[in-house]
Amino acid sequence: MVNGCGGPAGFAGACIAGLLVFASIFAPLIAPYDPVAVSIIDKLMEPDAAHWMGTDQSGRDVLSRVIWGSRASLAVAGFAVLIGVTLGVAIGLFATWVRGSWLEQAIMRVLEAVSSIPILIWAIALVGIFGVRDAQWGPFIVSSETKLLVLLGLLYIPTLARLTYVSALGEVGANYVAARRLQGVGELGILFSDVLPNCLSPVIVQATLLLAIGIIVEAAVSFVGLGVQPPTPSWGNMLASGRDYLISGEWWLSVFPGAAISLTVVAFNLLGDGLRDRFDPRHSTSMGYAT
Amino acid sequence: MTSLLLRRLGFSLFSLVVVSLLLFVLTRSIPESPARIVLGDDATAAQIAAFDRDHGLDQPIVVQYAAWLERVVLAGDLGQSFTTGLSMNRQIADTFPVTMELVVVAFVVASMLSIVLGTLSAFYRDSPIDYFARLLAVLGVSIPGFWLALVLILTFAVDLDWFPPGGFVPLSEGLGPHLLSIALPCFCLAVFYLAVITRMTRSSLLEVLNQDYMRTARASGLGRGRLLMYAMRNALLPVVTIAGVSFGHMFGWALIIEQIFNIGGMSRALLTAINQRDYFMVQTVVMVFTIVFVLANLLADLVNAWLNPRLAAVAS
Numbered sequence: 001m002v003n004g005c006g007g008p009a010g011f012a013g014a015c016i017a018g019l020l021v022f023a024s025i026f027a028p029l030i031a032p033y034d035p036v037a038v039s040i041i042d043k044l045m046e047p048d049a050a051h052w053m054g055t056d057q058s059g060r061d062v063l064s065r066v067i068w069g070s071r072a073s074l075a076v077a078g079f080a081v082l083i084g085v086t087l088g089v090a091i092g093l094f095a096t097w098v099r100g101s102w103l104e105q106a107i108m109r110v111l112e113a114v115s116s117i118p119i120l121i122w123a124i125a126l127v128g129i130f131g132v133r134d135a136q137w138g139p140f141i142v143s144s145e146t147k148l149l150v151l152l153g154l155l156y157i158p159t160l161a162r163l164t165y166v167s168a169l170g171e172v173g174a175n176y177v178a179a180r181r182l183q184g185v186g187e188l189g190i191l192f193s194d195v196l197p198n199c200l201s202p203v204i205v206q207a208t209l210l211l212a213i214g215i216i217v218e219a220a221v222s223f224v225g226l227g228v229q230p231p232t233p234s235w236g237n238m239l240a241s242g243r244d245y246l247i248s249g250e251w252w253l254s255v256f257p258g259a260a261i262s263l264t265v266v267a268f269n270l271l272g273d274g275l276r277d278r279f280d281p282r283h284s285t286s287m288g289y290a291t
Numbered sequence: 292m293t294s295l296l297l298r299r300l301g302f303s304l305f306s307l308v309v310v311s312l313l314l315f316v317l318t319r320s321i322p323e324s325p326a327r328i329v330l331g332d333d334a335t336a337a338q339i340a341a342f343d344r345d346h347g348l349d350q351p352i353v354v355q356y357a358a359w360l361e362r363v364v365l366a367g368d369l370g371q372s373f374t375t376g377l378s379m380n381r382q383i384a385d386t387f388p389v390t391m392e393l394v395v396v397a398f399v400v401a402s403m404l405s406i407v408l409g410t411l412s413a414f415y416r417d418s419p420i421d422y423f424a425r426l427l428a429v430l431g432v433s434i435p436g437f438w439l440a441l442v443l444i445l446t447f448a449v450d451l452d453w454f455p456p457g458g459f460v461p462l463s464e465g466l467g468p469h470l471l472s473i474a475l476p477c478f479c480l481a482v483f484y485l486a487v488i489t490r491m492t493r494s495s496l497l498e499v500l501n502q503d504y505m506r507t508a509r510a511s512g513l514g515r516g517r518l519l520m521y522a523m524r525n526a527l528l529p530v531v532t533i534a535g536v537s538f539g540h541m542f543g544w545a546l547i548i549e550q551i552f553n554i555g556g557m558s559r560a561l562l563t564a565i566n567q568r569d570y571f572m573v574q575t576v577v578m579v580f581t582i583v584f585v586l587a588n589l590l591a592d593l594v595n596a597w598l599n600p601r602l603a604a605v606a607s
Contacts, residue, residue, distance in 0.1 A: 112302075113309035118584050120543035121561075125577045128565030129321055216435055220547050223437060224562060239437065243551065246441055247449055247456055255445075258438030266433040 003278070010274015016267035024070040033061035035068040036231045044250050054252040056238075057245065062252060065233040066260050072222070072234035073264065076149045077214030081207050083153025084160050089203060091157065092164025093191050096172060108165065115158040123217050126151045127226045145228050148221055156210055163206055167199035201279040208272035212265045219261050235261050295596050303589045310581050315356050318574045324348070325373045328568050346373065374569040382560055382572070383579060389459060390549065390556035393473060394541045397480035402534050405485045409492025409530075410519070413500065424489055431486020436544055440479040440551045447475065457553035476552045480544055484537040491533045496526040528595050535591020539584030 005011040023030055033051075039059035047054040053062035095107045127148050135142045171177060172195060180190050221227040222236025230237055235257040242254030326334065326342040334342075343349040347358060362368050369379035412424035448456035460472040499505060499522045508518055549558040557576060564572035 109305070110309060113306040114313065116303075116306045116581065116585050116588065117310060118539055118543045118580055120540075121546065121577055121580045124546065125561065125565070125573050126317065128561075129318055129570055129573055131321075219435065220437065223547060224550055224558075226565065239441065243441060246445055249449070251445055254438075254441045258435070258441060261435050262433055262438060265435060269432065 005271060006274030006276070006278035009270045010277070013267045013270030013272075013274060016263065017271055020070055020264055020267065021074060023067055024074045027068050027071055031061075031064035031067045033064040035060060035064045035233050037061075044245070047252055053256045054250075056253055057241070062238075062256055065238060066235070066256055069233040069235045069238060069257060070260065070264075072145060072228045072232065073215050073218050073236075073261070076145060076152065076218040076227075077211045079149045080152035080156060080214050081210050083150065084156025084210065085203060085207050087153070088157045088160025089164045089196070091161040093168055093196065095161070095165045096168040096195070097187065097191055099169065099172070108162070111158045111161050111165075115162065117155065117158075119152070119155050119213070120217055120220060122155055123148065123152055124221055124224060124226060127221055143229075144226065148218065148227050152214060152217060159210070160203060160206060163202055164199060167202055168195050171195045171198050201275075205272055205276045205279060208268055208275055212268035212272065215261060215264050215268065296593065299589055299592045303585050306585055307582065311360075311578055312356060314574050314577060314581075315359065316352060318570045319352055319355070321570065325570065329373055369575050370571065372564075372569050372572045374567050374572075379572060379575050383557075383575065386555065386557045386560045387579065389554060390542065390545050390558070393476055393480060393549070393554070393556065394538070394545050396473065397477040398484070398534075398538050398541055400477065401481040401485040401537070402488055405488035406492050406527075406530065408485075409489040410496060410523070412489070412493045413496035414519075416497070421493075424493065428486045428490040428493075431482045432490075434482070436479045436483055437547045437551055439482060440475070440548060443475050443479065444551070457551070459552075459554040459556075476545075476548050476554060479548050479551075480541055483544070484534075484541060487537060488530060488534055492526070492530050495529050496522060499526040524598055527598055531591050531594050531598065535587045535594075538587040542580055542583050 005014045037060060039055075042051075042055050042059035043057055045051055045055040045059075047062075051061050051063065053066060056062055056065070091107065091111070095104050095111075098104050098107075127144060130147050130151075131144075133144070135147075168191070172190075177190055177194060180194055181187075185193075218227055218234070219236035219239065222234045223240045225237070225240065228234035228237055230241070238257040239254050239261075242250075242257065245253050324339070324343070325346070325348065326339040330338055330342060340349070347355060350358075359370070362370065367380075369383065371378055372382070408420075408424045408427070412421040415421055444456050447453045454471050454475050458472060460468040462469045502525075505518070505522060508521060513521075545556065546558040546561065548554075549556045550562070557579070561573065561576045564570075564576060
């Protein structure tokens with residue numbers, strides 16, 4: 001179990017991440033108070049036995065809001081990675097499938113070019129362009145949270161597609177692939193049943209590190225008021241409203257959500273680095289969650 | 292060398308064209324038209340058509356892009372904002388230097404300190420300084436800069452009152468106040484990259500020090516300084532690449548840091564434009580960021596080619 005995560009540090013990361021996911025799924029049961037229940041009499045109370053993390057300017061329990069806030073962070077980070085991995089792997093495999101043609105060249109050059117996009121700025125700008133308010137799209141109501149996770153997922157594609165392409169290209173030249181070909185298996189069949197499983201490990205490592213990036217980007221975008229909209233709690237928008245109370249001394253409004261972000265980011269980074277050590281011990285230095 | 296330079300330059304230009312085209316299409320694919328935003332909900336269809344015609348918005352998107360590219364590249368004119376009517380060159384000129392200063396100061400501090408620290412850490416492996424560097428590297432990548440900023444404001448500006456809690460004091464009001472006003476934001480920006488570059492310098496240098504040619508150099512009695520010089524030339528390659536990428540990323544993070552410290556740089560330009568639904572200004576700001584990012588990477592490649600002539604030889 002410990003070795004599966006690449007050592008004790010990776011295991012610790014997996015445990016913390018697991019706890020956070022658990023807390024976000026069971027938030028209604030775990031949170032001691034209603035995260036949006038306003039109670040002006042209780043406003044700005046310091047942390048005590050009743051409110052472990054104090055209360056905010058509207059008397060809402062900060063601990064409950066931090067627990068509920070994990071939902072927004074983890075949902076954005078998780079679904080964005082899911083979108084990025086699905087489409088990125090598909091595009092990477094497609095480029096491998098059409099290798100040797102002009103299409104492969106075109107796909108790879110364009111992917112390289114769009115890799116020069118700084119994710120954070122684009123996420124902020126695109127959410128800004130597509131609007132913060134809920135949008136009606138057919139029968140669906142698209143919240144700014146959903147917009148953010150879709151856009152972030154799309155921004156992840158170049159990295160993941162290139163990663164898949166590079167490792168898949170290494171695999172298609174291997175002997176076992178030649179053997180499968182001689183057995184009469186079609187090229188697409190080989191790609192999905194033999195090549196894909198063998199090039200997933202770098203993708204999994206990268207996906208874990210991208211989870212950490214997603215947490216940070218969600219917090220940053222909500223911090224500038226373009227992500228999750230109040231009163232729904234998110235760590236980013238809690239930090240933003242807590243900022244106004246910092247100078248007057250109500251430190252608990254911003255310190256606890258900030259600590260939650262740090263803890264989550266550390267957890268995913270430890271897990272990602274651990275998995276990297278396990279799958280690819282030679283490259284144990286990473287860039288971490290730089291966006 | 293020239294061949295490598297041309298290739299990298301060509302690729303950078305290609306990147307910029309692809310990315311700007313993407314951005315151009317995205318900003319023009321939003322449901323509400325600029326005419327609606329500027330003229331309001333009760334504008335007639337004729338007024339909207341006239342607005343679109345005046346601003347060339349009725350043209351096919353490729354024609355619009357070509358016209359935009361021609362104006363930007365040949366005349367250096369970013370155009371005017373539709374909603375405010377202000378010149379975008381002017382707005383960028385007002386805000387860009389502020390952000391640039393923050394990033395450059397943070398970058399220089401981060402890269403100088405980290406290369407020294409990473410080198411010491413690799414040379415004196417498992418000594419106290421190595422432990423210190425590794426601890427710093429772990430802490431630095433784990434603490435999000437914007438949270439660190441809040442904690443620093445709380446400690447050094449609110450409790451201790453050493454620094455102002457926010458705001459930007461221009462250089463014209465004195466060097467001392469100016470430096471005090473940018474110290475905390477620069478520190479917050481620098482910490483993460485200090486950690487990343489230290490880590491990269493350390494691991495890259497350790498790898499080079501274990502190579503056979505370094506053992507030979509040591510065995511033939513070269514002094515410490517000479518050894519360091521040979522090792523650094525090889526070890527710096529990945530460090531320079533990471534530093535180049537870091538510079539671009541720092542620009543992105545400066546956006547958030549500026550918000551926290553209430554500094555009127557590019558972040559204000561971007562967020563004001565978003566709030567005013569001034570999409571062409573948003574496009575311009577994002578394009579400026581992307582250009583900086585691409586240029587920083589290009590510069591890192593060129594420094595690498597200069598450090599290691601083998602790279603240039605492979606390219607030609």
